[in-house]
Amino acid sequence: MAEVEVSKVFYCGICTFPPEYCEFGATFKKCKFWLEENNRQLFDQLYSDDALANATSSLSLEKQEKIDKDLQKKQAKEEAKQERELQKKLASKVVLKRIERTKRKHAIAISGLEVFEIDMKKLAKTFASKFATGCSVTKNAEKKEEIIVQGDVGDAVEEYISGLLKEKGLTDIKVEQIEEKKKKKAPPAIPPQ
């Protein structure tokens, strides 16, 4: 990808707002830490004792304490939520199930993508044109969406999805291929002797 010219306006790397607004967001603690690491000058400008004294002098102490408390609560909640989401992602894996339709025809069912904030319909379209094949989004037995790609394209799909996860910084997610044989008819039950 071509390098984009760096904008002169400085934005917070955590919440993406200008650092002056970080304190109103739910990730303030992280924002502050990030700014200290990445723009010491602006950090001092915003959070030195003098700057804080100026900013808070117009608020009553009581009001200030309430704001601090609310903010702490919000931050703790947001941090817990982010942690939960991360754990959920790390515990998940993408499963590519190779389904035997006939002796020579196969389809690949891709499940486990929903936690990665991937647009399933868009991805199905991408696969349809990439592999010039039929592709659909359906709900599986666990009521979760999965993408069905017609054709024996498991390896290509795995490669593409691994790339997609890497783009999102999710390099630890497993992509697993499994096989589903066509169900054979049950043999006739042997009557008890």
Ligand SMILES: [Zn+2]
């Ligand atoms: Zn921020």
